[in-house]
Amino acid sequence: MKIFTLIFILAISMCSDKGKVTTPQFQAKTFLANDNVDLNYNIYYPETQKQKSPLFVFLHGAGERGDDNSSQLIHIAPILTNEVNRKKYPAILVFPQCPEDGYWANVDITEDGQWLPDGSKEPTPSMQRVIELIESLMQNPSVDTDRIYISGLSMGGFGTFDLISRHPEWFAGAVAICGGADLNKADNYKDVPLWVAHGAQDPVVPVDLSRSVVAKLKNMSGKIKYTEYPEGGHNIWNDVYKDPEVLSWLFKTRISRID
Numbered sequence: 001m002k003i004f005t006l007i008f009i010l011a012i013s014m015c016s017d018k019g020k021v022t023t024p025q026f027q028a029k030t031f032l033a034n035d036n037v038d039l040n041y042n043i044y045y046p047e048t049q050k051q052k053s054p055l056f057v058f059l060h061g062a063g064e065r066g067d068d069n070s071s072q073l074i075h076i077a078p079i080l081t082n083e084v085n086r087k088k089y090p091a092i093l094v095f096p097q098c099p100e101d102g103y104w105a106n107v108d109i110t111e112d113g114q115w116l117p118d119g120s121k122e123p124t125p126s127m128q129r130v131i132e133l134i135e136s137l138m139q140n141p142s143v144d145t146d147r148i149y150i151s152g153l154s155m156g157g158f159g160t161f162d163l164i165s166r167h168p169e170w171f172a173g174a175v176a177i178c179g180g181a182d183l184n185k186a187d188n189y190k191d192v193p194l195w196v197a198h199g200a201q202d203p204v205v206p207v208d209l210s211r212s213v214v215a216k217l218k219n220m221s222g223k224i225k226y227t228e229y230p231e232g233g234h235n236i237w238n239d240v241y242k243d244p245e246v247l248s249w250l251f252k253t254r255i256s257r258i259d
Helices: 007-015 083-088 125-137 155-166 183-189 207-219 237-242 244-252
Strands: 027-032 038-044 053-059 092-097 107-109 115-117 143-153 173-177 194-199 224-229
Touching: 027 125, 038 125, 053 125, 053 155, 092 125, 115 155, 125 155, 143 155, 143 244, 155 173, 155 183, 173 237, 173 244, 183 207, 194 207, 194 244, 207 224, 237 244
Parallel strands: 053 092, 053 143, 143 173, 173 194, 194 224
Antiparallel strands: 027 038, 038 092, 107 115
16 A cells, blocks of 8 residues: 655655754653554643643644654744744644654555545554544643644644544644545534645645545535645645634634533
């Protein structure tokens, strides 16, 4: 089975900016999953901890895979923890790291270049560990379980769609950047507020993958927002998270529960 494979060589070169990542606010940790394999992750706690805080989980791209438990903080983490955002949107931030040979979602690429995300299969081992990590974090009394958010870029964009299709009941909102989804699973998360973003000129992940899931969700009257960057390539993620509307929208979303 071809999962991303050669096409992601280009993605890695575009996503990765490896080197020493200086994010002293984060704590590097490991989570022992049920398969007895450690999942590396970094966690940030807001400076002013309220009784309960939102939980924001971010899935990185292929270029940040590895075992250094640091590279996954290259993108987005610096934006979320800058002086303005960490005060305006205090949240518990979790950045898991996928191992070098792992993937967040099952995606086949055919010989003729079609991308086929497959949500009918069991979660990938890396995704299963993320699921277990989130389940563990949800038991923390400091976590506001009505305000759990998931987001990801590239490989993590596919992972975001995959995760909300498996556990839509967990998430108050999601942001999927330059990814794609199994359209057969879209009905699972049509009620999850979702913001999708993609570059129209993306040379790595075809923009039609985002367009297709957005169209499907709109036909279902899903809670969907879409931003397409006309001149954008693959690495649009900083533009997405520097758009003040995105974080404002995301952190306003919450699950309304009826007892």
